[in-house]
Amino acid sequence: MSETPDTLMQRLKGRLFTRSSVLSMTTVIVMFATWEFVTATGLANKLFLPAPEAVWQAFIKAATKGYQGNTLQTHVGVSLLRILAAFFAAIIVGVPLGILMGLSKDARALLNPIIEFYRPLPPLGLYTLLVMWLGIGEESKFALLFLAGLPGIIITTTQAIWSIEPIYARAAQALGARGWDLVLHVYLPAAGPTILAGMRISLGFIYTVLVAAEIVAATAGIGWMIWDAAKFLLSDVVIMGLIVLGLTGVALDMAMRQIGRWLMPWEARIRN
Template identity: 45%
Template sequence: MNQQKMHTRLERALTVGTWLIILLVWVLATQAEGLSSHILPSPQEVWSAFIQILNEGYNRISLWQHLGDSFRRLFGSLFLAVLTAIPLGLLSGFFPKFRAIIDSIVQFYRPIPPLAYYALLILWMGIEDGSKITLLFLAAFAPIYIACVSAVSSINRDYILSAQSLGASQKDVFLKIILPAAMPDIFTGVRTASGFAYTTLVAAEMTAATSGIGWMVIDASRYLKSDVMFVGIILMGLTGIAMDGMFILLERKFIFWKGKE
């Protein structure tokens, strides 16, 4: 137990040390002669920009509204993706004929860059949040669906056959064997999907948007406000880490049998 605590402390120290080195390199790089702050703002300039945005907002919109609008789009799309991808993925993994219908559609659009069809979504659904949430939904759907199919396919078939031989119905097999066995992979798929959706957020907010943390970064880039861009990027990274940590905590609480035979 003590050895495990030592390893944990060492890992934390390495993490903190890594970021201190990155910060030091950043400070030293900004002190180089001839390097414009438009190219690489100093940490002090980024902090000042953050305090200004925190107090005054950006483009007369508060920072909390920017974050709120982005997370409303992000979590709305994730909710829809979880609601649809999990049942479709589980059914596709369990019924090969069902997979023959759904899988080819998912595999067709999955490698297409989101910006390639975003213009079409705007034409079909308008410039409001509908097209943005749909774009994020499509980015999140595929990882969850694939994780569910893979989870069901990797389940030991002896468990299913044993249950069926003892008289278990398909409903019992699904609820008591397939779903619990697939839940760890499903959570991993949701974590991956949240990352994909977050990286697509900037693309979703770059067209016909007036708020959102992704829009703030895009708007600042048009006017070479690199300090504001750094603020937005750092906020996205920190909130992304917090969101992933939330999923890890939920997984530890509700998927407590993960890794146990």
């Protein structure tokens, strides 16, 4: 039986006005109020911390007239394309490698030194080498973002697979499960929530190196816009770009959590 509009509105209100939602909104309101107070009273130099109104005007100008030849939508779209391409590539490579390393001690011994070696390398230091190898085009940018997101997925997937109780696999084997059946019906469902958490962490790492990836030979991208504006002390554009970057990150994280609920409905039932 389909829900009536009144029932849907009640469910929506229930989600919007939960205790957690109210506390989150309170945090945001306090932050903006403090920002407005600090700039209005002159406690902060407006050259370095512009008022919220100035940042909003920078947003409107960038969205309508553009910044350095491209609109804000173009800058965001270019960056999201780079982020998502690297992120999906990291998933395609990282999840199978994590499963392999979680199931095989030999694979873990062979691959772990490589991952642990490059994982703590600073992005700018790694980027210089990638530029020497791949040039200043999109290939080096993709490689840097891909390498930033890969370790988090591999490590969390490995740990998730390794932590599954062997009794579940033995029970499935007793029922005739072998090979991919074990992976698809035992390991992935059990490790899914942890793998999803690793993907969210990986996406955050990719975001952290976006500006580094876009400072070399780029003409568009939200990270490039932030870097270019900083050179001219356009703090309103810098802060606006950071806010837009943060909001797109929050939106992608929310989308990932929703996908997780669709793919793993049993997890929500367990929590409830």
